[in-house]
Amino acid sequence: xxxxxTLEKPDLKIDQDEGNFSYPEDYAFDAGTGLTEKTIDYICExxxxxxxxxxxxxxxxxxxxxxxxPTHWASKDLENIHFDDFRYYLSKGAKPKRTWDEVPDxxxxxxxxxxxxxxxxxxxxxxxxxxxxxxxxxxxxxxxxEQGVIFVGSREGLKEHPEIFxxxxxxxxxxxxNKFSALNSAVxxxxxxxxxxxxxxxxxxxxxxxxxxxxxxxxxxxxxIIVDEGAELTYMEGCTxxxxxxxxxxxxxxxxxxxxxxxxxxxxxxxxxxxVFNLVTKRxxxxxxxxxxxxxxxxxxRLTMKYPGVILKGRKARGEVLSIALANNGQHQxxxxxxxxAADETTSxxxxxxxxxxxxxxxxxxxxxxxxxxxxxxxxTECDALLINTESRTDTYPAIVTxxxxxxxxxxxxxxxxxxxxxxxxxxRGLSEGQAMSLSVNGFVNELVRQFPMEYSVELKxxxxxxxxxxxx
Amino acid sequence: MKSTLExxxxxxAINGTEILHGLNLTVPKGEVHAIMGKNGSGKSTLAKVMAxxxxxxxxxxxxxxxxxxxxxxxxxxxxxxxxxxxxxxPSEIPGVTIANFMRAALNARxxxxxxxxxxxxxxxxxxxxxxxxxxxxxxxRAVNDGFSGGEKKKNEILQMAMxxxxxxxxxxTDSGLDIDALKIVSHGVNSLRGPxxxxxxxxHYQRLLDYIVPDVVHVMVDGRIVKSxxxxxxxxxxxxxxDWVENLATV
Ligand SMILES: Nc1ncnc2c1ncn2[C@@H]1O[C@H](COP(=O)(O)OP(=O)(O)O)[C@@H](O)[C@H]1O
Ligand SMILES: [Mg+2]
Numbered sequence: 001x002x003x004x005x006t007l008e009k010p011d012l013k014i015d016q017d018e019g020n021f022s023y024p025e026d027y028a029f030d031a032g033t034g035l036t037e038k039t040i041d042y043i044c045e046x047x048x049x050x051x052x053x054x055x056x057x058x059x060x061x062x063x064x065x066x067x068x069x070p071t072h073w074a075s076k077d078l079e080n081i082h083f084d085d086f087r088y089y090l091s092k093g094a095k096p097k098r099t100w101d102e103v104p105d106x107x108x109x110x111x112x113x114x115x116x117x118x119x120x121x122x123x124x125x126x127x128x129x130x131x132x133x134x135x136x137x138x139x140x141x142x143x144x145x146e147q148g149v150i151f152v153g154s155r156e157g158l159k160e161h162p163e164i165f166x167x168x169x170x171x172x173x174x175x176x177x178n179k180f181s182a183l184n185s186a187v188x189x190x191x192x193x194x195x196x197x198x199x200x201x202x203x204x205x206x207x208x209x210x211x212x213x214x215x216x217x218x219x220x221x222x223x224x225i226i227v228d229e230g231a232e233l234t235y236m237e238g239c240t241x242x243x244x245x246x247x248x249x250x251x252x253x254x255x256x257x258x259x260x261x262x263x264x265x266x267x268x269x270x271x272x273x274x275x276v277f278n279l280v281t282k283r284x285x286x287x288x289x290x291x292x293x294x295x296x297x298x299x300x301x302r303l304t305m306k307y308p309g310v311i312l313k314g315r316k317a318r319g320e321v322l323s324i325a326l327a328n329n330g331q332h333q334x335x336x337x338x339x340x341x342a343a344d345e346t347t348s349x350x351x352x353x354x355x356x357x358x359x360x361x362x363x364x365x366x367x368x369x370x371x372x373x374x375x376x377x378x379x380x381t382e383c384d385a386l387l388i389n390t391e392s393r394t395d396t397y398p399a400i401v402t403x404x405x406x407x408x409x410x411x412x413x414x415x416x417x418x419x420x421x422x423x424x425x426x427x428x429r430g431l432s433e434g435q436a437m438s439l440s441v442n443g444f445v446n447e448l449v450r451q452f453p454m455e456y457s458v459e460l461k462x463x464x465x466x467x468x469x470x471x472x473x
Numbered sequence: 474m475k476s477t478l479e480x481x482x483x484x485x486a487i488n489g490t491e492i493l494h495g496l497n498l499t500v501p502k503g504e505v506h507a508i509m510g511k512n513g514s515g516k517s518t519l520a521k522v523m524a525x526x527x528x529x530x531x532x533x534x535x536x537x538x539x540x541x542x543x544x545x546x547x548x549x550x551x552x553x554x555x556x557x558x559x560x561x562x563p564s565e566i567p568g569v570t571i572a573n574f575m576r577a578a579l580n581a582r583x584x585x586x587x588x589x590x591x592x593x594x595x596x597x598x599x600x601x602x603x604x605x606x607x608x609x610x611x612x613x614r615a616v617n618d619g620f621s622g623g624e625k626k627k628n629e630i631l632q633m634a635m636x637x638x639x640x641x642x643x644x645x646t647d648s649g650l651d652i653d654a655l656k657i658v659s660h661g662v663n664s665l666r667g668p669x670x671x672x673x674x675x676x677h678y679q680r681l682l683d684y685i686v687p688d689v690v691h692v693m694v695d696g697r698i699v700k701s702x703x704x705x706x707x708x709x710x711x712x713x714x715x716d717w718v719e720n721l722a723t724v
Contacts, residue, residue: 416567420527425564427548428524428557429578429632436549439577443568443615 019240019271021113022213023106027132031089033216035187037061043089043187047155052166060175060185067179077303077332081277086218086249088187089133094155096128096138103129107136114240116209123455125204126151130221131211133189140206148197151206154222157193164195169224172255172285172311181281184220184253191221191252194235196262201232205267205453210250212241212276218249225255227262227290236267236456243273247302250276256284258292260314265293267456271463272301274331280306283338286346288314295452296323298333299463307365309338312346312377319348322452324445324460327360328467336365336397337381341407345376350383353445357388357437357468363395372403383413386444388437389420416444438468475540476502478556478640478671484533485522492518494696495534500640503668507682508675509707510693511715516675517561518696520644524558525551538640553582555639559629559646561675566616571628572598574616575635582636601634605661622649630661640671647681659684679711692718 031042040061044054069078097103100117111117111129120127126140128151140151150161158165175185192208212219227233241248250272258264264284272278278301284292294308310319321337339348354362368379379402385394394415402409418440426436441464442449449457478500485493492515500506510516522529523536525548535542543551566574575598580588595612602609605627617625626646633641643662647655662685666672674685682690682704690706691698699718700706710718 419564422564422566424524424526424548425560426566426574428552428560429574429636430549430552430581431577432549432581433547435577435581439569439574440566443566443570443573446568 019114020243020273022242023110025090025214026092026106027090027214028093029089029091031087033087034084035061035086035088039088040186043189046089046091047094047189048159049155050159053158056170056175057186057188060182063176064179064182064186067176067182070178081247081249083183085216085247087214087216088218088220089189090214090217091132091134091189092136094134096135096153098137098139100137103136107131110211110213111137111209114209114211114238116207119207119455123204124207125202126206128153128192128208129211130190130209130219132214132217132219135190144202147200147202149200149202150193150195152193154188154191154193154224157224161193161195164226165193165224168226168255168257170255172257173253173281173283177281180251180279181253184222184251184281187218188220188222188253190219191223191254192225192235193223194225194233196227196231196233198228199230200228202234205234205236207236207238210237210239212248212250215244215248216246218251221252223252223254225264225266226257227259227264229259230261231259232263234265234267234453236269238269238271240271241273241276244275246275248273248276250278250280252280252282254280254282256292258284258286258290258317260288260290262287262290264291265295266308267295267452269297269456269459269463270301270304271299272304274300274302274328276301278304278306280304282306282308284308284310284319286310286312286314286317286319288343289316290314291318291320293320294322294337295456296321296335297460298323298325298335299467300328301331301333303332303334305334307336307338307367309340309367310348311340311342312348313342315343316345317343318346321350321352322448323352324448325352325354325362326441326464326467327354327356327362328470329358329360332361332363334363334365336363336367338367339369339379341368341370341374341377341379344374346374347378348380350379350381351448352383353386353448354384354394355386355388355441355444356394361394364397366398366400368398368400368402368409370402370407370409375406377407379409381409381411384444385415386418386441387415388418388440434469438465441468475537477537477539478673479537479540480519480523480534481537482534483519483522483536484531485518486530486532487518487528491532492696493522496693496697498691498698500671500673502639502671504688505666505672505674505685506689506691507685507687507707508673508691508693508698509677509679509710510675512677514693515696516693517644519693520558520561520642520675523551523642524548524556549581557633557636557638557641559626559633559641559643561644561648563617563625563629565618565620567618569616570613571616571631572612575632578632578636598635601631604634604664605631606657607631623651623654626650627654627658627661630658634661634665638670640673641665642673642675644675645677646674647676647678655681656684679707682707694719
């Protein structure tokens, strides 16, 4: 265990590759490499899934096999994913612990290094910490649970709360939505199930943390959040993985439901290592006068494809996507937003900021759909790109489909560059090249980040600083 | 230890064209020297080469700060060693406020965990801004973004005042300034004069030297210093024109 001991450095703050460590594997349950019906049976046995879930999974596997890779998703790099080379389920057990003391040492140390227990004490209403396929720890503060808020993993959700779970599960994002949603539906494990009862306003965020530890592994968490009438919730997710030579796959499905007058804010802090394919489907269903806001920040990964969406189903529903994507050398961030207006007087707002560094590539892919028969709908879309050095490229595909007279759509796009002269100027004042780039990037996203909750903007700034320091040769 | 900024036989080229052809100049701490020269004589080249601009190649000679060479150091290391350059054409840095920029620059000079105290920092910043008659609202404006020519130049001197370098090179800080702004900027520079700082003022016109009175004047022609003398040399230059020294250069 010498590896584990040398990794135990107390100085978390100045660790440059802070997510880049892993512990030796020690799993009680391993579905092996490759994906067949047997893999699914294995997962079902370990998780003690009810029959309807086993059938749901097997049907999804058939759909996954039939579906081609999405061709409208721009990257050929998808073809480099060899589905037979991954391990689809790894865990030390399917049941999370309720206290950190019960969590196995290596897992506990992982999350301590990532600062999770500390944040939990400081400002969170509840935490779920997933290590590979299952949550190792899950807890909600007593006062919040007493308000009737349910915060558990998907496994517990479907078993203990089937009446709510089954009503919405797979309804916002059908299995057949795309190849990766089908894959997730076949092998999903972990993720959160949350229900906030009518009128309950959860003051502090609930947080889930997704950690990949193993090599040649795929993580497929499944999250379903239902915020009932007039209720409010902020949910944050963070993700990291160690850097391996082999490919890691992360393919989540996240479904959100906001009932009448509800408010739901979903925040992602993603800091994947550069060998991760991150192919995630996220969508919310917004009922009358409700509001769904995605704050989505993508740092790291080899290829991220993610287009959080909101279906604006009820009158006066509001949808928002605020996103930041940082594509460093060799990375491709293919991100965007989808707003499907399906009722009168619905409004949507998309603000996307992308940063491309070196050979990094950022693509914005948007869809705003407002059908002819609707009245009083509004969309605002802003896409700003920042290029750092000349190799960088950026593409914008805004795809706005509006029909009908009484609807309004605004679209703005800009591309700016950080020039060598600007970097030199800042260096002349004593800032290192990395600090200079970091300052420019933070300056670029500043106005947007000001709209984020405080804890989150601090975290984001720190991640940008680390990323920029690391990008200088 | 020497207390000078010393340029010895400096040769430098850009894109394979040599611009500085063996330039010699020494600015002792506590003095103000001026370089006068026509457009294209290589004044900005000298400033940027000293600061370590990556486009220039040093092909000979040396630049020594207090006796130690700074060639080969990254621009930010030179800056932290105490060299400051007020740019002829300062860059705009969108989204980065003056307050944040200056604070980051000051913190870059300090060990980790010993960042500047916010209250003290703003006191200092406001004091220096008052000196240069810069409105306080500028702290929250992005560095040089949308600034007028004069505002940019004042901002350069503000940064110099905040960073308190050992040696400062001011590249045509007078260009683009009206007479009132020129007086304010000169007053700012003069208030920074003292035994702890050596200043090299680069200018095209004699006018600036009425306000920032130099100890020594150097005349630059085609990448070399061809004549040096007391402050009266500036007036002589103004009267006789550059042709006079150009003839000297070819002798
Ligand atoms: N990129 C470049 N390639 C070639 N020559 C250059 C380049 N930049 C500047 N020069 C030349 O270098 C000389 C000196 O320029 P500069 O140092 O800016 O002069 P000054 O500041 O005295 O006006 C000029 O002749 C100019 O044309
Ligand atoms: Mg010049």
